[in-house]
Amino acid sequence: MFAILLIVSMFSQGLTIVSYGNxxxxxxxxxxxxxxxxxxxxxxxxxxxxxxxxxxxxxxxxTPTKTIxxxxxxxxxxxxFPKSAxxxxxxxxxxxxxxxxxxxxxxxxxxxxxxxxxxxxxxxxVVQPNENLDTHYLIPSLNYTNLxxxxxxxxxxxxxxxxxxxxxVIINAEDTENSITIVKNILGSxxxxxxxxxxxxxxQLQADDSMMMVNSSHKIxxxxxxxxxxxxxxxxxxxxxxxxxxxxxxxxxxxxxxPDINQRQLVMTSNDKTSSLSQNSxxxxxxSSGFLSLSDLNNQFVTASxxxxxxxxxxxxxxxxxxxxxxxxxxxxxxxxxxxxALVIAKTNEKAQVQAGSNPITGTGWTLIPNSVYSSTEVTxxxxxxxxxxxxxxxxxxxxxxxWTGPAIPINDNPDPNGCTTPGDFVVGNQPLxxxxxxxxxTNHYNxxxxxxxxxxxxxxxxxxxxxxxxxxxxxxxxxMTTAWYWQTSTTSASSPPxxxxxxxxxxxxxxxxxxxxxxxxxxxxxxxxxxxSCCEKKLPVCYKRPIIFVPIFPLMET
Numbered sequence: 001m002f003a004i005l006l007i008v009s010m011f012s013q014g015l016t017i018v019s020y021g022n023x024x025x026x027x028x029x030x031x032x033x034x035x036x037x038x039x040x041x042x043x044x045x046x047x048x049x050x051x052x053x054x055x056x057x058x059x060x061x062x063t064p065t066k067t068i069x070x071x072x073x074x075x076x077x078x079x080x081f082p083k084s085a086x087x088x089x090x091x092x093x094x095x096x097x098x099x100x101x102x103x104x105x106x107x108x109x110x111x112x113x114x115x116x117x118x119x120x121x122x123x124x125x126v127v128q129p130n131e132n133l134d135t136h137y138l139i140p141s142l143n144y145t146n147l148x149x150x151x152x153x154x155x156x157x158x159x160x161x162x163x164x165x166x167x168x169v170i171i172n173a174e175d176t177e178n179s180i181t182i183v184k185n186i187l188g189s190x191x192x193x194x195x196x197x198x199x200x201x202x203x204q205l206q207a208d209d210s211m212m213m214v215n216s217s218h219k220i221x222x223x224x225x226x227x228x229x230x231x232x233x234x235x236x237x238x239x240x241x242x243x244x245x246x247x248x249x250x251x252x253x254x255x256x257x258x259p260d261i262n263q264r265q266l267v268m269t270s271n272d273k274t275s276s277l278s279q280n281s282x283x284x285x286x287x288s289s290g291f292l293s294l295s296d297l298n299n300q301f302v303t304a305s306x307x308x309x310x311x312x313x314x315x316x317x318x319x320x321x322x323x324x325x326x327x328x329x330x331x332x333x334x335x336x337x338x339x340x341x342a343l344v345i346a347k348t349n350e351k352a353q354v355q356a357g358s359n360p361i362t363g364t365g366w367t368l369i370p371n372s373v374y375s376s377t378e379v380t381x382x383x384x385x386x387x388x389x390x391x392x393x394x395x396x397x398x399x400x401x402x403x404w405t406g407p408a409i410p411i412n413d414n415p416d417p418n419g420c421t422t423p424g425d426f427v428v429g430n431q432p433l434x435x436x437x438x439x440x441x442x443t444n445h446y447n448x449x450x451x452x453x454x455x456x457x458x459x460x461x462x463x464x465x466x467x468x469x470x471x472x473x474x475x476x477x478x479x480x481m482t483t484a485w486y487w488q489t490s491t492t493s494a495s496s497p498p499x500x501x502x503x504x505x506x507x508x509x510x511x512x513x514x515x516x517x518x519x520x521x522x523x524x525x526x527x528x529x530x531x532x533x534s535c536c537e538k539k540l541p542v543c544y545k546r547p548i549i550f551v552p553i554f555p556l557m558e559t
């Protein structure tokens with residue numbers, strides 16, 4: 001029965017190094033579900049920090065359709081949408097859904113149908129933050145007719161006419177007109193299809209095996225979807241996959257062993273047309289439909305000759321595989337049924353340290369993965385929302401739910417011995433102060449002065465603060481003795497990180513004796529650039545709260 005139920009999420013979750021952010025855009029693809037007209041579409045929004053406020057914009061509205069205020073760290077809100085939110089026409093549409101927040105969140109999407117016979121059809125995926133979107137995507141060149149035959153389903157003429165079409169949903173993630181180019185290979189001839197999408201709108205197209213890639217002038221989200229796969233038990237299963245940009249690829253993969261599965265095939269996409277995949281030094285040969293078969297159903301370590309993305313097809317389930325270079329330290333798991341399990345892959349010599357929530361994983365049997373440094377285990381979980389993490393090593397985690405399976409949500413890339421930590425939080429004081437007063441204020445009220453010592457931290461700061469026309473102090477100043485710039489995080493810091501990264505505005509820093517401290521613009525229009533200023537000027541202090549332990553809160557909020 002497990003194998004049959006897995007059909008409902010063939011195109012499962014996406015993955016990245018982290019899947020949290022402040023800005024998201026998505027859509028609910030059409031769920032025909034002709035046996036079950038009562039469909040429900042919803043988002044699960046999980047706050048990673050206290051004091052999180054979320055705005056949700058729907059159907060092209062310029063003002064929020066829904067606002068969630070003052071969420072606590074670890075709290076999840078369920079936002080329900082009407083059936084009219086589904087994207088069902090092949091054409092342009094305003095039915096995109098934007099989610100913005102003042103602090104970091106993770107977003108999960110769900111569409112389900114429930115009949116009077118208590119038969120269920122689920123579609124779920126992790127909504128990727130805009131930071132993970134890009135302008136170049138590869139489309140799997142699949143023979144969709146052959147793909148359906150791998151599910152063991154009957155295919156009638158009625159099915160092929162009404163339900164035989166996969167669809168591609170392209171969503172403009174930015175507030176500007178976006179130029180789109182679809183590259184097709186039709187009988188060996190390369191053809192380009194070009195069009196534009198207005199800001200925050202989308203277009204839905206028929207997908208076929210001629211599509212090779214999608215390029216755009218600005219960031220887009222791309223969904224590959226099917227509205228209804230007709231099952232042998234008279235159910236109708238919707239499927240969806242948020243395709244990841246080309247930059248999220250790898251070469252080494254652990255192909256997980258999913259319980260009660262007796263057939264497995266792989267689909268590989270790559271910019272390198274000569275890419276090949278090998279298992280135990282034996283090259284895997286693709287079939288005429290492009291699938292790569294694995295004869296051994298146990299966990300297997302496979303290697304690609306160049307960077308690729310790899311998807312696993314098992315009994316109607318299409319699972320994005322986590323490449324070794326994208327293993328993370330902490331994962332958030334959202335379950336939708338009472339069958340709550342996870343598959344964990346960890347280094348063999350460090351597997352005993354894997355934690356589920358606040359407790360180590362005990363009493364489970366680990367299986368050594370041949371020709372690798374990894375082992376895997378299946379874990380039974382009690383909570384609907386939980387975390388699995390490792391204090392000193394990176395791991396991979398897949399959710400095994402009765403209705404779907406796929407990678408869990410990575411929320412922390414770096415291991416921390418203290419637990420599953422949330423990202424640090426930048427806070428701007430509301431009273432202008434001198435530089436030294438700002439240093440005292442940040443040390444006493446938070447943890448330390450804000451010190452964006454690299455590009456990632458500068459981006460985090462820009463995404464965390466509310467834009468105003470004010471300026472704020474950061475923990476960068478000149479030495480009175482040498483005039484060299486140095487970082488000072490707190491009043492007690494004896495050493496400081498080297499100044500290897502700067503983000504000065506044009507003409508800055510000024511070379512004069514008055515500009516011994518650094519400030520930044522808090523206005524996004526000025527791109528949060530830095531400038532030198534007199535330390536006696538009064539500006540808003542920009543502080544930093546260090547990462548804290550993340551623990552999910554129960555129950556879920558309904559909104």
